[in-house]
Amino acid sequence: MALTVYDLWKSYQEKLDTEVTLSGWVRTSRTSKSFGFIELNDGTHFKNIQVVFEENLNNFDELTKISLGSSINVNGKLIKSPGEKQPFEISASSIEITGICEPDFPLQKKRHNNEYLRTIAYLRPRTNLFRAVFKVRSLVAFAIHKFFTEKNFVYVHTPIITGSDCEGAGEMFQVTTLDLDKLPRTEDGKIDYSKDFFGKQTNLTVSGQLAVENFCMAFRNVYTFGPTFRAERSNTQRHASEFWMIEPEMAFSDLNDNMDVAEEMVKYLIRYVLENAPEEMEFFNQWVDKGLLERLNFLLNSDFGRVTYTEAMEALIKSGKQFDYKPEWGIDLQTEHERYLTEEVYKRPVFLTNYPKDIKAFYMRMNDDGKTVAAMDLLVPGVGEIIGGSQREERLDMLEKRISEMGLRKEDYWWYLDLRRFGTNKHCGFGLGFERMVMYMTGVENIRDVIPFPRTPKNAEF
């Protein structure tokens, strides 16, 4: 493969005073009457390489006017740089302009705000911020597979299109090939889904959990990691219509095992990115969130808080703080409560456990008190809820009771319920919002800025 900017930063000392060839884009240029500098980047590394050219080049005049964003091929000698800002540079013997960047290129040599860059999402990966974000996103994805593979978990590809309309995690996008102008009807006037592509109504998945639980009963420890879709009109910084989720599921395990794995995973991902993207992390720390590195390093060396819902509620009530929603046992925690707990009381990630049964999903295991279920949420400062999980109800009679209490139909869950008949055992799992993890690690505050082409209500332009 051809030499890259990454290669040179790794091993420039060995290549000093040799001829090199590089391709890349002009990030910025500075010119004088008889010489000029081009900062070259080819996307393989966060840092640029400075190219020096002089008036002996036959296309010197053209080069002095080269526009930001143009692509070039450079031949030259790798030399020690007399300047202090870089250890080496390329003294060009020839520069070929392979693709001029036209003057209406929207990216300028200055900071743009993120809202503007969203309107040109097809160009924003060329900026420092978004190159750093998407590099980190890629590394986190890899680190997830590395973590679970090292722990002997099996990666399961749960379906994107689901025939189960009872995943229970939110509004769904329907998948159909029916002609919407001429919908087939049954005799009683309802839409006849037997004529649809799959012979039944189908949707995009909102969670792989029910499917992954099946595989957990075969492989013990499994995980799924893929896209999920929610058709909710959520207009917030931390919700997207299409996002990725990591969902491990572990047999013969309880809620404490669940929290142990979650905490170990979060720390593993952070450590991996700190070690493998130091330039990008330094950039975030300088330009996005000044306290980022300090906070992440602190987190690596501390234990996450673990408190029950009941204890947390007592802390909220005792705080005497004025909330818009008065804290009271039995209510769901509001965002203001969660923020107060994780940002002001504990000042670090906190697991909240054992929520009242009425505010949680049917599949969560009933505790012995008959009032709470073995659920756990991980709250982190700045982002809020990043993980939601639980120990699953493994007792068939209890599960059926919960299904009917919540007004659901047990026929819809027949194969899920069968797991409780064929070798049931206590098991648990959780869902980690991938983008929320990336937000937490980069300090970027809007989920739309950690997804290459974000989908949110009324927005699917790119």
Added chain:
RNA sequence: GGGAGCUUAGCUCAGUCGGUAGAGCAACUGGCUGUUAACCAGUUUGUCGGGGGUUCGAGUCCCUCAUCUCCCGCCA
């Protein structure tokens, strides 16, 4: 789904009491023998988000629609 705010040059923004459009950056032109978001000088750039209303006169006040942003709910 509920609420609040924003919208002025390519970008970031200012625009006072309602009196007829501004700055910085970018772009363009020229200068400069080691720059580092290079520097210096000059030039160009407007459907003031759309529509309607009040007024002698609206970027400014009122109504309405739209976009975007933020907050809440839902959740990851």
